[in-house]
Amino acid sequence: MEDSELLSKIRNPDTRNYGINLLVRAYQQRVYWHVRKMVIDHDDADDLTQEVFIKVNNAIDRFREDAQLFTWIYRIATNECLNFLNKKRRRFFLPIEDVGAELEAKLELDGDEIQRKLQKALLKLPDKQRLVFNMKYFDDMPYEQIAEITSTSVGALKASYHHAVKKIEEFIND
Amino acid sequence: MRKLEDIPKQNPFKVPDGYFDQLPTVIQSRMTKDTRHAPMVRVISLSLKLALPVAALVVAGIFWFRPATTLDDQLEGIDTEQIALYLSNTEHADIDESQDNAGFTIQELDQLQDTIYSKLEYSDEDLLDDIDLENL
Numbered sequence: 001m002e003d004s005e006l007l008s009k010i011r012n013p014d015t016r017n018y019g020i021n022l023l024v025r026a027y028q029q030r031v032y033w034h035v036r037k038m039v040i041d042h043d044d045a046d047d048l049t050q051e052v053f054i055k056v057n058n059a060i061d062r063f064r065e066d067a068q069l070f071t072w073i074y075r076i077a078t079n080e081c082l083n084f085l086n087k088k089r090r091r092f093f094l095p096i097e098d099v100g101a102e103l104e105a106k107l108e109l110d111g112d113e114i115q116r117k118l119q120k121a122l123l124k125l126p127d128k129q130r131l132v133f134n135m136k137y138f139d140d141m142p143y144e145q146i147a148e149i150t151s152t153s154v155g156a157l158k159a160s161y162h163h164a165v166k167k168i169e170e171f172i173n174d
Numbered sequence: 175m176r177k178l179e180d181i182p183k184q185n186p187f188k189v190p191d192g193y194f195d196q197l198p199t200v201i202q203s204r205m206t207k208d209t210r211h212a213p214m215v216r217v218i219s220l221s222l223k224l225a226l227p228v229a230a231l232v233v234a235g236i237f238w239f240r241p242a243t244t245l246d247d248q249l250e251g252i253d254t255e256q257i258a259l260y261l262s263n264t265e266h267a268d269i270d271e272s273q274d275n276a277g278f279t280i281q282e283l284d285q286l287q288d289t290i291y292s293k294l295e296y297s298d299e300d301l302l303d304d305i306d307l308e309n310l
Binding site: 017 | 177178186197
């Protein structure tokens with residue numbers, strides 16, 4: 001279903017609940033995996049995904065279609081993740097780089113050794129760099145779309161991704 | 175040297191079975207609950223946010239608009255008996271000494287004395303009755 005059709009269903013009071021249900025079904029997996037890769041733990045990702053859609057529901061009447069619906073939802077999800085990680089840091093009085101160790105304790109992975117090593121390497125990255133890396137590497141998002149979500153220039157994103165790859169390869173080969 | 179492109183892209187995380195089938199229902203039931211409680215929660219949180227500044231303004235207003243107390247007002251609040259008792263039990267200093275210590279002028283002291291005596295509910299006759307004329 002096209003975004004415009006979805007939005008018109010949401011904006012009509014008679015079909016609003018149905019429209020929201022369709023929206024959640026359309027975007028839940030992408031939002032969940034985006035969040036999960038950032039917060040690692042399933043319960044945290046579950047809470048945050050619910051929170052993202054509640055915020056989407058509360059703010060959808062103000063969505064002016066300047067951006068794609070998906071970009072707008074991703075932006076809300078990204079803010080939720082970054083706020084969550086900052087709160088976690090404040091709660092445990094952790095310095096910026098140490099939240100990775102906290103998340104690593106929750107890392108229960110399937111897969112071979114190299115996948116585990118890759119995930120551990122990702123947790124060494126600063127939150128925003130990890131976010132950019134995830135969107136580019138795992139979601140194959142174009143830089144232009146990541147730029148819209150993160151309000152960062154394409155040049156800065158390219159540099160950030162390049163540095164992230166370098167750090168990951170160093171960690172893997174260590 | 176192993177490169178990132180040598181590593182196959184995999185999602186190493188798992189979710190509980192049927193998680194994505196149930197998630198829309200869970201989210202929609204939370205949305206309904208939120209809508210039902212939202213106005214009340216907003217009213218309570220707004221009240222709490224406003225309560226402190228309003229209380230501070232009220233207290234400041236009370237102090238700001240409280241009338242200044244004069245000597246007459248202070249004397250009004252003291253029982254006549256208490257004043258009489260105080261005067262009878264206190265050794266009176268010499269007028270000049272009092273004046274020096276308190277920094278009052280003679281006129282101010284006269285005014286103060288008149289104020290005090292005017293509060294005593296004794297007539298001249300009452301005062302004369304209290305005097306033991308035989309032992310004078």
